[in-house]
Amino acid sequence: MRITILIMRNLKLIISYDGTEFQGWQTQPGFRTVQETIQKHLEKITNQKITLYASGRTDTGVHAIAQVANFRVDSNLSESKILLGLNALLPDDISISEITEVPYDFHSVKDAKKKHYRYVIRQSGISDPLTRKFCHLVKQELDHKKMHKAAQQLIGTHDFRCFESEWPNRTNSIRTIYRTSINRMGPWIWFNIEGNGFLYNMVRAIAGTLIEIGRGHWPEDKILELIELKERKYAGPTAPAKGLFLVRVSYEDLTP
């Protein structure tokens, strides 16, 4: 008789990536994706089949400052060894800043309590070669104070299907937004938004709508009207992916 003990550990990764050259997070045969790129190298290091779950699937071209993902593995390699090995193998448009062991039932998608996205706009008549892959160039003047006020209407629990591409994608389009802000420094205007979750293309549709408000095409209270209307076609265009960053995913319980 032979007894084999499998010690399955659950490891959580914090991941940064430049989304420019990826077809988004999720594995798709024939495409370069973040998930497939990391999985492939994890399989090399651990010599096992790995499935990596991210807090959310970012789209083609979207960047991440701190995406969170987890995977289960039967390996006693230390976290720091995996971290070192992985960063050595990964291409330079992905890096892992942290690997920690988490409880076996932790799941980066289901347990995510809060996500923070940022959308970066450059308001200028002339594009900037040095930052062109990390912002959306808007040539018209934008009133960022008006955009900030409009963004406050997003706060609360609403049915956000007016900002969801290709609706109906999901059964439930109700989400809670905790905080939004628009700041400006010189040509840079950035939009921060935190919520318990986001629908497909929601942040980019909101950014596109706020730009329409900022350039005076729509009034400040347009957001409330759109939420009422519940149809994607009335909201602004989906702003380009390259301006969008997944900043942080929180897992702590939000009750005070």
Added chain:
Amino acid sequence: MRITILIMRNLKLIISYDGTEFQGWQTQPGFRTVQETIQKHLEKITNQKITLYASGRTDTGVHAIAQVANFRVDSNLSESKILLGLNALLPDDISISEITEVPYDFHSVKDAKKKHYRYVIRQSGISDPLTRKFCHLVKQELDHKKMHKAAQQLIGTHDFRCFESEWPNRTNSIRTIYRTSINRMGPWIWFNIEGNGFLYNMVRAIAGTLIEIGRGHWPEDKILELIELKERKYAGPTAPAKGLFLVRVSYEDLTP
């Protein structure tokens, strides 16, 4: 009898570029260079042979926030028309922020009074995919205050051949440095240097030397010693091009 009047104008350009995909400024057959890329489009717009002179030839991989160049042309196309046409034709890793007519004898190389370069270091154990093309990653801890003090020894008029690659390149390696500083914010350490001119690879050799000082390999007064020694081999390594930015070129007379 027929009289042709040629009205040659001298136009000054302010140019930004992401140096990553260029073999530097200067035209070289078979390579993608900034000079050749801009000239080619200027020739299309003006229908004339154009020679573009830059304040200095940046190397392969070096970036520019505001490079200055000039060219002479027999054309009455307005500056704004050339600017618009050029930006429309140029690839997205170059942009022109300004075109102005300058006196016929203005020369962007000979008349440059002051140049400002910046060298950007990221001090971190982990690389950052989002900024990897615009900084030099240093994994060792760096004492930026010590680096700042050391950099002050560069100020003044010195024979800087100890920081010049492949010396002797030039007959005169005496330059004047007006101002240097090292600042830090989180993982970012940036080195600013202003002088009346710089030798080949000089800023990168200084950056490499300051890194050696910052990580404690050399004492704070090493710079003075190197200037005395007058030999490149004693100074630090040439830091990578991707951390270097040409920030500004000044043409005003510097007398107060």
